[in-house]
Amino acid sequence: MNEVISLEGLEVTYLQEFKFKFLLFCLKISLRLYLALFYIFGVTEKDLLSYTVCLFNQDKSRAQKYIESIRKSVALLDKRAQMLRLNQAHVEYFLSEANEFLEDISLINASQEQWDQFSNLVSRIAEEKEHLPTI
Amino acid sequence: MRVYICPKAHKALKDISKSHKKEDLATKIKESVSEASNFISQKPPSEYPSWIILLGKSGEWSLYKIRVAISGKGKSRGLRVYLACKNDLTLLLIFHLKSKREQYTMKEILEFLKNCLVSIGKT
Numbered sequence: 001m002n003e004v005i006s007l008e009g010l011e012v013t014y015l016q017e018f019k020f021k022f023l024l025f026c027l028k029i030s031l032r033l034y035l036a037l038f039y040i041f042g043v044t045e046k047d048l049l050s051y052t053v054c055l056f057n058q059d060k061s062r063a064q065k066y067i068e069s070i071r072k073s074v075a076l077l078d079k080r081a082q083m084l085r086l087n088q089a090h091v092e093y094f095l096s097e098a099n100e101f102l103e104d105i106s107l108i109n110a111s112q113e114q115w116d117q118f119s120n121l122v123s124r125i126a127e128e129k130e131h132l133p134t135i
Numbered sequence: 136m137r138v139y140i141c142p143k144a145h146k147a148l149k150d151i152s153k154s155h156k157k158e159d160l161a162t163k164i165k166e167s168v169s170e171a172s173n174f175i176s177q178k179p180p181s182e183y184p185s186w187i188i189l190l191g192k193s194g195e196w197s198l199y200k201i202r203v204a205i206s207g208k209g210k211s212r213g214l215r216v217y218l219a220c221k222n223d224l225t226l227l228l229i230f231h232l233k234s235k236r237e238q239y240t241m242k243e244i245l246e247f248l249k250n251c252l253v254s255i256g257k258t
Contacts, residue, residue: 103238104200107190110241115193118241121248122196122219122226125141128255133145135138135165135227 137224138172141251144229151214164203164216164229171201171218172225195221198244215239 110118125132140148152161171187175197180189186202199218215230230239230247 099238103240104188104190106238107198107200107241107244110191112193114241114245115191117245118198118219118248119193119196121245121252122221123194125226125248125251125255126139126221126224128252129139129224131142131255132139132226133142135140135168 138168138227139224140227140229141248142254143247143251144227147214147229147231160203160214164214167201167203167216168218168225168227171199172220175199175218175220175225176223190217197221217244 148161148164151164152159167186174183174187183189188200188202190198190200192198197220199220201216201218203214203216217228217230219226219228228244228247228251230244
């Protein structure tokens, strides 16, 4: 049976919520401000992920809304970064963090059928373990 | 906990060792895998450090992603390290990214696993 990620004991903190909402608010005003605050706050992909996963367990529709906001912000940054002459290294870093976050969320949301296939395939690989190299 | 590496991951580790001699990224990956395996076998998910992500479960297997802890930004980017775990058995799966912006999908992970099976069949 597929179990969507469940990080029991983890709760969305006020600081996380504030950081997240403030960043999204800034994004609407200015991309430069958004990127600057992204670094000042030191928000990482992991922060976004843990926040969204917690939210996912508490309120799926709200979580989906935030995921969509991040998806849009990535597309927007990608499109406008060069035009605004933003620091390319910073933009690249942000985009790769955000993309990795979106990737994690997409894997967490894989269908039951895909998770069953995953289980089946790794079981078959494990049966052949004598042929697998060890670490 | 016994850790097995899929043949493709084994090749990827060797390639990484060749191209990152100074940082010894392959060693860092091995250390991270060992550390992550200990956490996974001994602690509940709520106590995992932030670099271990439980992506999901099916049957007896769980899929985790680990972020390799190395100094300097971006060195591990372009690599994805996953662990498939069942009781005392852990399979290490390493993916190379063609582009930093590319995202892996479950479909691609399944494709990778199928290819692993094919390559095992050839040995």
